[in-house]
Amino acid sequence: MQIIKVENLKKHYDYYQKDQGLKNSFKNMVKRKKLKKEAVNGITFNVNAGEIVGFIGPNGAGKTTTLKMLSGILYPTSGIATVGGYIPWERKKAFKMGFSIVMGQKTQLNWDLPAVESFNLNKYIYEVDDTEFKRTVDELIEILEVEPLLKTQVRRLSLGERMKMELIAALVHRPKIIFLDEPTIGLDFISQKTIREFIRRYNEETGATILLTSHYMNDIESLCKRAIIINDGLLIYDGNLADIAANSDASIEEAIEKMYNNAESESIERR
C-alpha cells in the first residue's frame, strides 16, 4: 500500500540578492531585483507502508524543503502530495495525529527542564492515555538507555543525549509515518550507531514508514534498501541503493557523487 504519494511537487521562493558593501545595502532599500529560487522543482515518488527510504542529496538540494511540504509546514508552489491519505498542507488534525517529524537542527524540547516534562506535554497534545503513555515512554527510555538522564535539564545534555530525547518526544503518540531530517547530524559514531539501531528496531517492531535524510552514508546504507536522490530540486535516482554501484568498482558514495556531477553538467547544458 502506498502511504506517501508525491506528484510533480514544486516549491519556488522569491528572494533578492544583495551585493557586497554598504552602498549596495542602500541601493537595496530603494530597488530590489526579485529572483526566483527553485528549491524543489517537480519531484515525483511513492513510498510503501513500512518502508525505510533514504532521501539523499547535497546541501541545498531540496531535501528539507520536501520534508517540510510533506509535513504540512510549507505550502507547495504546485503539485500534489498525500501522506497517510491526507494532503499535508491542509493541516488536518487527523493527519497531524498520525505522523512525526524530527529535525536534527531544531528542538521541540523545553530547554530549561528535564526532557520528561516535554514528553508529558506531548501526552496531552496527542491525547495519549496514561497507561499507553507510560508503556511507550518506558520502553523507549529503556531501548535508548537514557534512564540516568531523566532528571537532567535538556540544556545540560550532550548533543547525542538530546537527540535521543527528541526521538522519544516525537514518538510518544506512536506515529505511523516518521520523517527524520538528519537525526544523526554532529553526533559521534557511537551515538550515530545507537540512533541508527533504534530506528531499525522501531521500524521492525511497529511497521512505521520512515523517510530519512542524512549526510552520513553509513546511516543510509545500514537502514535503507531504497534511496531517492535529488539534486538541485530534481529527482535523479529512485531505486535500490545496492544497484547504484552495482556495475562498477566504485563505492556507493563515489557512484552518487558521479551522479551529482552528471546531473550538474546536464542542467548546465539545458541552460
Added chain:
Amino acid sequence: MSEIRKHLRVYGMFAKTSLMQQLEYRANFIIGIITECAWLCTKLLYAFIVHRTGVEIGGLSPDQITLFVGTFILLTALYTGIFMNNLGSIPWRVRRGDLDLMLVKPISTQFHLTMREVEFATPIPNIIGGVITVAVSWSRIGLEAGFVNIVAYILLILLGITLAYSFFLVPCLLTFWTVKVRALVEIVYNCWDFNSMPMQIYGKWIQRLGVFLFPVFVIANFPVMALFNSLSPFYLIWGLIAPIGLFIIVSKMFNSAIKKYSSAGG
C-alpha cells in the same frame, strides 16, 4: 475529549511548565517581582497624588479615578501574565523558524504560538495591588457590590483583555510578510499606556478615535464606565462587538499569515 477541554488541559500544562521553568532561575524570578513592585508603586503614587489634589476629570471624582487606575493595574497584570511575552516573541520565533514544530502539532497553532508561556513573577504584585485598589475605591464610592455589578465588571475586563490580545497581535502578524517589524511593534505596544488614565482627559475626537478606530480605550475604560452607569447602550454593544469581532478578524489574519510562512534554515 472535546477540543476545548483538550486545549484547557494543554493550557494547564503550558502554565505548569512555564512556572517550573521560571523557578529554575530563582534570582530572575525574584528580581521580576521586585521590578514590578517598583512599577506598581509609581502607579499607586501617581493615583495617590491625583487623589490628594482632589481634581475631577471629565466628571469623575478622585475615588472614581482611583478605581480606574486599579482596573488598569489589574488589566496590566493579566496582559503581562498571559500574553505579553508570547506576542513579543512571535517575530523571532518566525525569523528563527521555531514555528515549524508548532505547525505539526495537533492543536491550534494560534493558541500554541500566542499562549505557550505564562508569566508568573511580574503579575503577582499587580494582581494584589490592583485588587486592593479596586476594592478600596469601590467601597469608598459606595458602589453596590452586588452580583450584577461584579459579573458585569469581570465580563468587561475579560472582553478588554481579549481586545488587547487581538489589537496587539496585529503588528506581530506583519512579521510573516516583512519579517522584521520591531519599530511598528514598539509603537503599538506603547498604546497600552493610553489606558493609564480615564479617556475623559482627552478631547472628544481623540476619544472617538480611541474607541472606534483603534479601540484601545475600550480595554480599561468600559469596565469602569459600566460601574458608573455612564456606558450608553450604544457603547455597551460596541464593547461586546469590538473584542469578539476583532478576535475573529485577527484569527482569520493569523490563518492567512501561516499560509504565507516560509520557514527558515534549509
